Amino acid sequence: MEEGDVCLPSPQAVTVLDFDRCLLKIHSYGMRMTPEDVEEADDLVFQGYWAIPPSRLKEFLKEKRVYIASFGLSEVIHAFLIRAGLDKMVLGVLTPKLVGGVDGCSLPSGKNALLEMVEAAEGLTDRSFLTLYDDDPNNIRLALEVGFGAVHADPLAEALLIDPVV
Numbered sequence: 001m002e003e004g005d006v007c008l009p010s011p012q013a014v015t016v017l018d019f020d021r022c023l024l025k026i027h028s029y030g031m032r033m034t035p036e037d038v039e040e041a042d043d044l045v046f047q048g049y050w051a052i053p054p055s056r057l058k059e060f061l062k063e064k065r066v067y068i069a070s071f072g073l074s075e076v077i078h079a080f081l082i083r084a085g086l087d088k089m090v091l092g093v094l095t096p097k098l099v100g101g102v103d104g105c106s107l108p109s110g111k112n113a114l115l116e117m118v119e120a121a122e123g124l125t126d127r128s129f130l131t132l133y134d135d136d137p138n139n140i141r142l143a144l145e146v147g148f149g150a151v152h153a154d155p156l157a158e159a160l161l162i163d164p165v166v
């Protein structure tokens, strides 16, 4: 690489976000929220994201190819995205029922079966072009073991996905 060259992300780069306690500050499944709860909840319930600052969220979703992979209820996630005006900005919501599991229950391989769906949909030539952000270190470890990119979005660290330089 020559001096002054810029290292750009792969054009195939894909971001996969966990939902509860990653994209969303609260744990909607842990709270047993329903789509109706999402519609009726106070805005304060949704304030703040650990992975992405709220003020940058729409910009982030416009710039990136973003999917959500969650063990929660797809109906609740869709209700949230609609309420937040984000439903057209996320390319897919992947939950266990799409791979033979049950929404609300974790999968034996962590998020990997869901990540493989994204890999196929995007036609990725290299798994490392996909990056999972998740607050559960087990999902991160399992994704890294099979070659996906993965970053622990630690709620306590308020990890930010957005490079402040970009």
Ligand SMILES: [Mg+2]
Pocket (backbone or CB within 6 Å): 018, 019, 020, 021, 022, 134, 135, 136
């Ligand atoms: Mg989570």
